Amino acid sequence: MLARKDVRLIHRINLYLFRQILTAFLFSGVAVSVVVLFTQSFRMLSFVIDNASSMAVFFQLMGLMLPTFLPLILPLSLGIAVLFIYHKNAVDSEIVVMRAAGISPLRLAVPAMAVAALTLVMGILLTLWLTPAANRALVSLQYQVRDAYSAVMIRPGAFNDLAEGLTFYARRRTGNGGLEDILVHDVRIPARPVTIMAKNGLFSVEEGRPQVVVFEGRRQEGDVASGRLQQLDFDRYVLDLHLLKSDKDTRQPAPRELSMGQLFKAQADLGSSSARGKVLAEIHQRLAGPFLALTFALMGVTVVLIGDFNRRGMTKRVFVAATSIVVVQAAMIGLVAQINKLPWMAVLLYGLIFMPLLLCLFLLRQPFLPSFSFKKRKGGA
Numbered sequence: 001m002l003a004r005k006d007v008r009l010i011h012r013i014n015l016y017l018f019r020q021i022l023t024a025f026l027f028s029g030v031a032v033s034v035v036v037l038f039t040q041s042f043r044m045l046s047f048v049i050d051n052a053s054s055m056a057v058f059f060q061l062m063g064l065m066l067p068t069f070l071p072l073i074l075p076l077s078l079g080i081a082v083l084f085i086y087h088k089n090a091v092d093s094e095i096v097v098m099r100a101a102g103i104s105p106l107r108l109a110v111p112a113m114a115v116a117a118l119t120l121v122m123g124i125l126l127t128l129w130l131t132p133a134a135n136r137a138l139v140s141l142q143y144q145v146r147d148a149y150s151a152v153m154i155r156p157g158a159f160n161d162l163a164e165g166l167t168f169y170a171r172r173r174t175g176n177g178g179l180e181d182i183l184v185h186d187v188r189i190p191a192r193p194v195t196i197m198a199k200n201g202l203f204s205v206e207e208g209r210p211q212v213v214v215f216e217g218r219r220q221e222g223d224v225a226s227g228r229l230q231q232l233d234f235d236r237y238v239l240d241l242h243l244l245k246s247d248k249d250t251r252q253p254a255p256r257e258l259s260m261g262q263l264f265k266a267q268a269d270l271g272s273s274s275a276r277g278k279v280l281a282e283i284h285q286r287l288a289g290p291f292l293a294l295t296f297a298l299m300g301v302t303v304v305l306i307g308d309f310n311r312r313g314m315t316k317r318v319f320v321a322a323t324s325i326v327v328v329q330a331a332m333i334g335l336v337a338q339i340n341k342l343p344w345m346a347v348l349l350y351g352l353i354f355m356p357l358l359l360c361l362f363l364l365r366q367p368f369l370p371s372f373s374f375k376k377r378k379g380g381a
Contacts, residue, residue, distance in 0.1 A: 009101065010103060010107060013098055013103065013108075014107075014110050014111050014114075015111075017085065017089070017108070017111035017112070018111040018114055018115065020085045020089075021081055021082055021085050021111055021112055021115045022115055024080075024081035024082075024084055024085050025077055025078050025081035025082075025115060025119070027081075028077040028080045028081050028084075029073060029074060029077040029078075032073050032076065032077055033066065033069075033070070033073055036069055036073065037062060037065070037066065040062070040065055041062060044058060044061045044062060044065070045058060047061070047142070047145070048061070048145070053145050057141070057145055060141060061138065061141060061142070064134050064137050064138040064141065065134075065138060066134075067126060067130050067131050067133075067134035068131055068134055068135055068138065068256075070126055070131070071123055071126050071127050071131060071289050071290070072289075072329075074119050074122060074123055074126075074293060075119065075123070075289075075290075075292035075293040075295075075296050075329075076296065076325065076329060078115065078116060078119050078293050078296055078297055079296030079297060079299065079300050079321075079325045080300075080322075080325075081115075082112045082115070082116075082296070082297045082300035082301055083300035083303070083304070083318060083321050083322065083325075086112070086300060086301055086304040086305070087304055087314060087318055090304050090314065091314075095108070095304070095305070104364075105301075105302075105305040105306070105364045106361075106364040106365055108301070108305060109298065109301040109302075109305070109364055112297045112298070112300070112301045113294070113297060113298070115297065116293045116294045116296075116297035116298070117294070119290075119293035119297075120290050120291065120293045120294060123289065123290030123292075123293055124290045126290075127285075127286040127287075127289055127290055128259075128260050128286060129259070131256075132256065132257060132258060132259050132260075133259075135254075135256045135257045136253070136257045139253075139254075139257060156170055156171060156172040156173050157171060157172070163188070164188070165186065165187040165188040165190075166184075166185075166186050166187075166188055167184070167185045167186075168182075168183075168184055168212075169182065169183040169184075170182050170183075170201075174200075178200055178201065178202050179200060179201045179202070179203070179212075180199065180200050181199065181200075182196070182197070182198045182199075182200070182201045182212075182214055182217070183195070183196070183197055184196040184197075184212070184214075184239055186239075190224070191223070191224050191225065192221055192222065192223060192224070193221070193222050193224070194219065194220070194221045194222075195219075195220045195221075196214060196217060196218070196219050196220075196237065196239060197217050197218050197220075198214035198215060198216060198217025198218075198237070199215065199216040199217060200214070200215055200216070201213055201214035201215060211238055211239060211240050212238075212239045213236065213237070213238050213239075214236075214237050214238075214239065215235060215236055215237075216234075216235060217233075217234060217237060218231060218232065218233050218234070219231070219232040219234060219237060220232075255278050255279050255281075255282035256282060258279075258282075260283070260286065263279055263282060263283050263286075264283070266279050267279045267280060267283065277339065277340035277341060277343065278340055280339055280340075280343055280346070281336050281337070281339040281340050284336065284339055284346045284349055284350075285336045288332070288349055288350055288353050289332070291353050291354070291357070292328070292329070292332070292353060294357055295328065295353055295354070295356050295357045295360075296325050296328075298356075298357055298360035298361065298364075299321055299324055299325060299328075299356055299360060300321055300325075301360070301364070302360040302363050302364055303317045303318070303320060303321035303324075304317065304318075304321075305364065306363050306364075324356070328352060328353075328356065331352055332349065332352060332353065335348055335349045335352065336349065
């Protein structure tokens with residue numbers, strides 16, 4: 001049984017390592033998140049510009065996108081942080097001193113497992129509730145931006161493709177929301193193209209159907225088969241834009257937008273094997289993914305603690321650990337994709353996550369840890 005002073009010593013060492021790991025984890029998590037957000041910002045910015053939306057919408061989209069990839073970033077960031085902190089302490093001989101004080105490798109791994117447990121809880125909250133809600137809000141906002149038909153109309157002096165075969169042009173927009181010098185070219189019915197020219201007009205939505213009311217103009221309709229052209233001068237004409245109406249009310253939400261309860265219900269109700277496969281893959285990804293935090297943390301700890309110490313560094317072991325983490329992450333993504341077609345591969349998914357975890361716990365519990373075959377450099381500690 002440990003003496004009270006030994007318990008206090010272990011507690012202080014655990015707290016010391018815990019603070020270091022948590023700080024490194026937060027730093028690496030923020031850094032990786034910024035990089036991912038930066039890469040995604042170009043796509044979101046292009047979407048906002050194409051739909052003539054505002055920068056406020058852009059920042060909303062980016063904010064909603066963050067929780068969608070955090071479940072992948074958090075375990076990787078934790079693995080990087082744990083590997084960095086334990087390697088740093090080993091190079092500085094602090095791990096050697098702790099081991100010389102009689103602290104076992106399993107006890108030295110407790111701080112990493114504590115941070116991993118917090119990350120696991122955070123990952124569960126994300127995958128089961130926050131991430132699906134963020135995906136739903138993100139898709140809903142994207143449809144709202146696409147359905148903001150009036151935003152498309154405020155780009156004067158440009159030919160706007162409102163839909164396939166429908167082009168709208170207005171020279172300028174007046175202060176009261178009107179449009180001047182309008183040209184509409186409609187080839188949605190290729191056999192009967194229509195061109196409408198008007199001096200001014202107004203955009204409106206009647207009973208949920210977008211339309212443009214134009215005044216003092218001319219409508220020309222051609223007949224491709226006969227080559228005839230019909231013209232009509234009008235004082236007022238209504239151009240119905242119902243084809244621009246999105247199908248968000250009737251579309252089936254993607255599995256990533258569904259809550260866990262909805263996923264299990266969809267799994268039972270769906271008749272298509274392909275659709276059931278996608279739902280099943282989403283369920284297993286949400287259930288298994290958060291446990292990568294424990295696996296990656298223990299992989300980082302074990303690789304540093306089970307070999308000989310060298311103050312000059314453990315480059316080979318760090319490389320092995322980093323490569324193993326990346327391979328496990330990539331293999332998980334690949335297995336999730338395969339579950340769509342082969343549901344039995346879910347067993348491999350859980351084995352991929354939990355087998356390294358159990359192996360690391362087994363190695364850390366050994367009284368005499370096996371050493372890596374990497375030889376120490378001359379003069380190394």
